[in-house]
Amino acid sequence: MAKIMVTGATGLLGRAVVKQLELTGHEVVATGFSRASERVHKLDLTAPLAVEAFIAREQPQVIVHCAAERRPDVSEQNPQAALALNLTASQALAMAAKANNAWLIYISTDYVFDGTQPKYAEDAATHPVNFYGESKLKGEEIVLNTSADFAVLRLPILYGQVEKLSESAVLVLVNQLIESRAQGVDHWAVRSPTSTADIAQAIDKMIAQHIEAPIVLGIYHFSAAETMTKYQMLLTLGEILQLSTAHLTPESTPTDNAKRPRDCSLSCARLAALGIRSDIDFATGARQALTQSSGALAALGLTL
Numbered sequence: 565m566a567k568i569m570v571t572g573a574t575g576l577l578g579r580a581v582v583k584q585l586e587l588t589g590h591e592v593v594a595t596g597f598s599r600a601s602e603r604v605h606k607l608d609l610t611a612p613l614a615v616e617a618f619i620a621r622e623q624p625q626v627i628v629h630c631a632a633e634r635r636p637d638v639s640e641q642n643p644q645a646a647l648a649l650n651l652t653a654s655q656a657l658a659m660a661a662k663a664n665n666a667w668l669i670y671i672s673t674d675y676v677f678d679g680t681q682p683k684y685a686e687d688a689a690t691h692p693v694n695f696y697g698e699s700k701l702k703g704e705e706i707v708l709n710t711s712a713d714f715a716v717l718r719l720p721i722l723y724g725q726v727e728k729l730s731e732s733a734v735l736v737l738v739n740q741l742i743e744s745r746a747q748g749v750d751h752w753a754v755r756s757p758t759s760t761a762d763i764a765q766a767i768d769k770m771i772a773q774h775i776e777a778p779i780v781l782g783i784y785h786f787s788a789a790e791t792m793t794k795y796q797m798l799l800t801l802g803e804i805l806q807l808s809t810a811h812l813t814p815e816s817t818p819t820d821n822a823k824r825p826r827d828c829s830l831s832c833a834r835l836a837a838l839g840i841r842s843d844i845d846f847a848t849g850a851r852q853a854l855t856q857s858s859g860a861l862a863a864l865g866l867t868l
Contacts, residue, residue, distance in 0.1 A: 566775055567591045569624035569666070571609060571657065572631030574599035576731045577671065577760050580724050581628055584764035585771075593622050595631075609653035619660040626771055627661050627668045629654060629707075632700070634673075640695050650699035651706060658710035667774055668714040669767065670707040673700045674756070674787070676718065679825025682754075686718075686783045686834050693823045708782070715770065716783045718830060723849065724760030725856035729864070735853065737798050741807040742864055751795040751814030754827035758788040759849035762842050769840045780838070785830040788842045788849070797846070804851050805866060 568585055572578040573594035585592050595607040595618070607618055609631055619627070632650050654670060661668040675697035676690040692698045704716045723734035730736050734757045740747060766786045774780040792800075795814040802809040818824060832841065844852075854861060854868050861868060 565589045565591065566625040566771065567593065567623065568626045568628060568771065569593040569595065569619070569622060570628045570630060571595050571607075571653075572629075573604050574601075575630060576722055576724055576726060577719075577763060578630040580760035580764040581630060581767055584761070584768050588768055590771075593624055609656065610648045612652075612656035612659075615653070615656040616660045616663070619657075619664050619666065623664060624666050626774070627657060627666050628767060629657055629668060629670050632671065635696070643695050643699070646695060646699045647702075650703045654703040655706045655710070658707045658714065661714070662711050667778070668707060668711070669770065670703060670714065670716045672704050672716050672718045673697065674718055674720045674785075674828035674830055675825060676701045676704065677825060677828045679753075679828045682827045682829035683831040684785070684828060685831045686785055693825050697825075704783070713778065713781050715774075715781055717767070717770070718783065718785045719763060720756040720758050720787045720828065720830065722760050722763070723757055724853050726853070726860050727857075729857070729860050732853075734797060734850070735857065735860075737794060738801055738805065738861075738864070738866070740798060740812065741802050741805065741809065742866070744811055746811050746813065748813045748815040748819065749795040749798055750819045751793045752816055752818050752826065753824050754791045754793060754829065755797075756787045756789075756791050756829055757797060757846050757850075758786070758842060759844045759853065761852070762788065762844045762849065766835065766840050766842070769838070770835075773838055784834050785832045786835055786840070786842065787830040787832055788844065788846065790846050791827070791829050792846065800847055801850060804847070804854060805868065
């Protein structure tokens with residue numbers, strides 16, 4: 565077993581990663597900032613000296629860097645804040661990890677691609693179309709330039725157990741089910757909604773393989789196999805929650821403020837070669853996530 569530091573441990577993905585690694589028996593050092601608690605160390609990742617001192621003191625063998633500004637619209641409106649988390653913090657972590665002989669997994673995004681030539685292999689040319697994608701790509705570059713032994717894990721849109729539906733760009737769609745007014749929903753951008761529990765298991769397996777033989781390095785993709793638009797996700801969510809979708813109209817043109825790529829579907833061949841694959845379909849995974857998020861549903865007057 566290993567001592568593993570997880571950044572963004574209070575976030576959507578971070579919580580799932582901490583839960584999975586603890587189940588496996590690893591010693592987890594969870595870090596957060598605005599939602600730090602007794603079990604989560606408060607650490608400002610944008611303060612390089614604090615990051616360096618924390619890692620020097622804790623001496624983790626592995627660092628899973630989940631913390632990020634993940635919202636494209638927010639990144640577009642406040643690029644400096646996005647760079648502080650997605651680039652500056654990643655650089656500080658990478659340098660401290662290298663100095664203390666820790667192995668780093670940097671969580672990235674399918675938005676490093678422009679969405680014109682799916683499915684994207686791990687070595688496909690990158691071309692982000694919004695600032696969020698640019699900032700995450702810069703983070704990838706700084707991490708891998710710091711050490712070629714580090715790993716980058718690109719992920720698509722996520723869902724999982726939430727405290728508030730707004731934590732997930734997938735589950736937040738439930739709000740559109742309970743608004744009975746007629747409204748259009750994006751049926752243009754193709755996404756691959758992926759369970760955080762599924763991702764956490766993949767990260768756990770990557771770490772296990774790295775501990776056994778340090779050959780897990782460079783860029784990897786992990787994604788569920790199904791591709792769906794937001795409209796199609798809502799049809800499934802409506803079926804799970806037994807809520808009508810009759811008031812929703814599919815929109816065949818982009819509806820978001822920040823520009824989005826059309827289809828960034830990922831090829832996951834490198835992880836598949838290691839025996840690591842996604843095995844949760846959206847209907848099953850979404851039902852599981854909603855069941856585990858009873859508090860968030862109850863706040864909207866919903867039960868499952």
